[in-house]
Every structure is written in structure tokens, then in C-alpha cells.
Amino acid sequence: MLAAPHYDFAHATAALLAILALLSGLSLLLVKQVHEQVRVYAVLSAFAAGYTLLVGIDRVDAALIVLGVWTALIKVIVIPVAIDRAVTRQVSEHEVPLVVQVPMSLLIGVTLAGLAYWSAAALPIHGALLPTPALGMPLSLVLIGFFFMITRQNVISQIVGLLTLENGVFLATVAIAPGLPFAIGFLLLLDLLPAVVFYGVFARLIAARAKTTSIEDMTVLRG
């Protein structure tokens, strides 16, 4: 008879955080308001930071704990506030035109998550504290981020989509390569800051020129 797998508090919490991260990724697809999208991203990042902290504490790894705190600081507070202040207050319209409507978006999102879990199941890899397949949730976020970017024709939404995708990659790093040297994780996080600043500069340029953050009119260059 096979012994039942042992789940302790850390494993249960990690599984819960993974589910919450996936649900917040999916809930992005429900939200039409730009401000709300930024807030959902902050919530998703909070779960990512929580998972990083949990893995750090479980492994007694100071570097991961510091990375978790930094993640919380930068992704939950600094980036959402910066995006909100830099761009969304500059434009009058806040509802994003959708290429694919909400019910269909959600259906596609769930399908993508299923596809991610199915693909990840083929990879022989164990994640830190996560139930197998360890890459299922991070890959789901990557695919949902891509889908969100493609179907939301607004600069802020596309930034949020990109950052969601990046959160997926970040979670994959913590889950399957928690020992990746701290310097690298820190560099990646630092690298996110200038990237967001540059996205912000772009978004402001676009908003200043067109008085909108919609990119529906960006169709001049073809062929």
C-alpha cells in the first residue's frame, strides 16, 4: 500500500498561495477598469512575495527572505503606485476596450491554465513546497499574461499583462530554482524597475500625444 504524501503547514500554505495566485491571474480577465487591473496585479504580486517568503523561511534561506521582502516592496507597492500616479490619472477614460469579451476571456484563461498544467506534468521536476506539477501555476500565469496583453488594447493593460507574465517567470524561478544565486534574483528584480520606468515613459508619451492610453489607433505600420 502506498503511503499518503506528507503535507505540513508550509506545504499547505504554499499550495493555497499558488491557488490564490492563479485565481488572481484569472480574475485579471474579469476586470475592465485600468485602476482595478493595476490593483489585481498588486494582489497577485503579494501572493508571489508571500510564496517567496514562505520558501525562504522553510529553507532557512536569508537571501530568499530578503528577495521576498523586496518583491513585496517593489511589486506590491512601488510599481502599482508608480503606474497609477504616472499614467492613469492623466487620461479621462479608464475602461479598456476588449477584443475578447469577459466570459470568453475567462473560458480561454481557464483553458490556458489547463494547458499549462498538462504541459508541466510532462516535465520531471519538483517545486519548492508546491504540489506537482510545480510549473503548472507559473506557466499558467505566463500564458494568461500573454493572452491579457494581446486582448487588451490599452498601454496600461499591456504593461499589467507583461508584469503578470513576469510574475509567472519569477514564481517559476522561486519554485524550481530557489537556489539560483541571490545576486541574480536581486538583479532581475532591480532590472524590473528601469523597465517599468521606461514603460511608464512610453505610456506617458502615448497618452500625451493622443490624450488616451488606448492603442486601437496604432495601426499605421503594416506589411
Add this chain to the structure above:
Amino acid sequence: MAVWLLIMLALPLAAAGVGAAIGDRPVSGWLSAVAATGSFACALVAVFAYHAVRGRHALGSAFFVDGLSGVFLIAVAFVYGVVAIYSVGYLLPGIGHVRLRRWYWPLLNLFGLALLATPVMANLGVLWVAVELTTVVSALLVTAEGSDESLEAGWKYIVIGSAGLAVGLLGIVVIYAAGVPTLGDHYTPTYTILAHAAPHLNAMLVRAGFAFVLVGFGTKVGLVPMHAWLPDAHSEGPSPISAMLSGALLAAALYAVLRLGAVTQLAVGPSYVHVLLLVFGGLSLLLAAFFTLRQANYKRLLAYSSIEHMGIVSLGIGIGGPIAAYGAFFHVIVHAAGKTLAFFGAGDLLSRYETRDADGVRGVIRAAPFTGVMVLLGALAITGIPPFGIFRSELLIVTGGFSHSKYALAGLLVVFANVAFVGVYQLFHRMVISPGGATSGDRTRIGRREQPLMAAAMLISLAVVLVLGLWIPSPLNRLLHAAASVIGGRV
């Protein structure tokens, strides 16, 4: 070697800092030109004077230079050097349309710094950071002309490029995870460590990781079907930046693919890497060749030519064997020189005729003979006409294909390189040779005297692509053999 590499990286950093501090002054340009040419000299010394072709770490394990990184470092440093020289002339009043002048030099130098860092970083995570830095910096440079079109191009570039690089990072993470059972939880992901442990890496994970790497970094290389950003960014950015994107940025991203491809090849055998490169390279060559036939925008045409050439390099590596791989690496260098010449010529045309539409440009050879000759030679060089270096590299790849009995692939290259020749040459011939006055622009501007620094940069690029077609210096020959041995097998 570490000292030279540090100086190579410190020069653009210093030039960027000074440029940011003093703003849009002529001295910023001159300083940048000196820094960029100095960096090129340092790169030459680091690669050739320290037997780096055998593979050497420097500054502990911070830097790593071998034949593969040497080839890409030389190509990138050369492009950065000539672009800085050309830009000094291009930014003079009345020539190039660059509205973000205040930030042009700091951004150009940061772009150069990130490009130079990419091939020499031993740590694959830091390599990713360097490539990511090229995206954020160059996307702003693409918008430097300040038009609606350039803003659209810049936005597409930063969004698609960043998304691609996130997938590339996922690939690095998965390959790192493949090494954990052998190397332990905490190890530094350098090429040498992973290459040493390659036979013990989990093959399934390495395969998955390389697929992510190819799709992710392949987006930056402009491989089809992830190329959507490239024609827009190359055509709408200022011409010196287009040259930098085409000759250096694509090469730097391709370096990342090949460096991780070399690890994958050691772990799972060469055929997996070769097949993927053949598929993406072949698609890129095929699609780009056809797109060159229908372009009316001459800068956009050159952008599609860049996709075609990245396809040729990928095909050369994918064919396998030392001859084709040697040809592919030689192609990286001659394409860098040839494409800078072509984009410099296109920039000169744009500054005179003030249009990217080929129908608005006629009779260049009479109105501006030097520019006309350079533009035409640039078109001939990038289409692989003898005696230019690109002819030689393509011939080597085709020879490699035949020697490996891959006749269909060699035939594919010959056919579609010729399709691209028709597309590129007919458009440039029409602009330069066909009679008829210009349909746009004013006569004084069109017939203005050559700007000496722009002309010098064009002549340097021309000399390199021409001389390398006739003669390959023995240090470069050794470097190319060493690069080929990393991923194509030993001679």
C-alpha cells in the same frame, strides 16, 4: 584580459554619464565616438591578445570569452564604433531628424554598454539582464525622431521584446533546474559549469528549457514568427540606431540562443538544437525573402533583409558541421559590416529626400554621387554579390550543406537568397540609377555636400565587408574555427 574587458565596458558607461550630465553638446558626440572606438580596440585586444579563443575566464568567473563570444563581441563592438562615428555627423543641424537629442548620446552609449556586456558575461542570468537592458534602452532610441510612427514602433518593440525575454528567462531557469540534481541547489549558472555537467543534466528539462530560450531570445533575433516588432522598429528608428539594431542587437540576442544551444547540444546531442534552428531559420529566410519583393519603404526593406540574414545564420548552424558553422559565424561579422553600410546609406538618403518611400527617391547617382555609390554598394554587399564578404559566408554555408549531404537545405538557401537579391536590388537600383528627378524634397538639401564623418563611417564599413570577402586574417580565421568548434563540431 580582465583589465581590457573592464575598460571596454567602462568607456561607454563614462561617456553615457558625461553625456547625461552635459546634455546636447557637440562634445558629447565626440566623446561617444572616442569611447566607442576605444571599446572596439579593447575588444580586439581582449579577444586576440590573450588566446581567448580557447575559452578563458577573467575577473574570477565574471567574464568568459571563447571563440563563440569572441565572434559576437567583435561584431557588436565594430557596429557600436562605426555607429558612434556616423552619429556625430548625423546629429548635426539640418541632417538627421532626431528630436530626443538631449538623451541620444547617453542612451546610445548605454545601448553599446549592454551590447558589449552580453557576449562576455559568464553568468547566464547576468547575460539575460544585459539583453533586457538593450531592450529598454534601444526602445527609447527607436522613438528618437518623435513621430507617431516611431512611437508606435517603439511601443510594439518594448512590449513584444520584453515578453519574449521573459520567456527566454524562463528557459534559463528551467535549464538551471536541470542542473540542480547534479550540481546542487546553489550553483552559479555559467556556461563552463553547465557544459562540464552537461552529460548528467536532465535531458527532458534541457530540451524544454532550450525551446523557451529559442522562442524567447528568438523574438529579439527577429526569427519568424516572433518577428512582428522588427520591421517597424528598424524602419522608424533613426538610421544609425537601425544599423545598431540590425548589425549588433540581433547578433547579441542570437549569441544568447547559441550559448544555451551549446549547453543543450552537449546534454542531448546536436540534432535537437539543429532541427529547431533549421525550422526557425528556414521560415525566417523564406518569409523575409518574399517580403523584400513587396516593400516600397527602403528602410523596411532592409529590416526584412535583417530577418533573412538571421535566418541564414540559424540555417548555417542548423545544417551542422564545422564548415557551415564557420560560414555562419563569418556571416555574423560580414552582415554587421554590410548592414551598417546599407543603413548608413539609407540614413543619408533619408536626410536628403526626407522620405522613406522609394517612389520619392530617383536619380541619386546624379544628385549625390557618393551617396548613390555607397547605397548601391551596400545593397550589393547585403545581397551576397561577389566579392563582398556575405557572398563568401553564404558560399561556405552552402558548401557545408553539400558536404553534409543536406542538398535541399543548401538549395533552399541559394533560391531564397536570390529571391531576396531581386527584392533588394531592384528597389535600390530604381532609386539610385533610374533616371528622373526626385519626386520629393528640395534640391539644395538633396545635393548637399557629403558629411565627412558619415562618409568615413560608410567607407569603414565598406572596407570591412569588401576586404573580408577577399581575405580573412589568420587571427580571425582561428577565432571562427574556435567558434565553429563550440557548436558545430571540430574541424
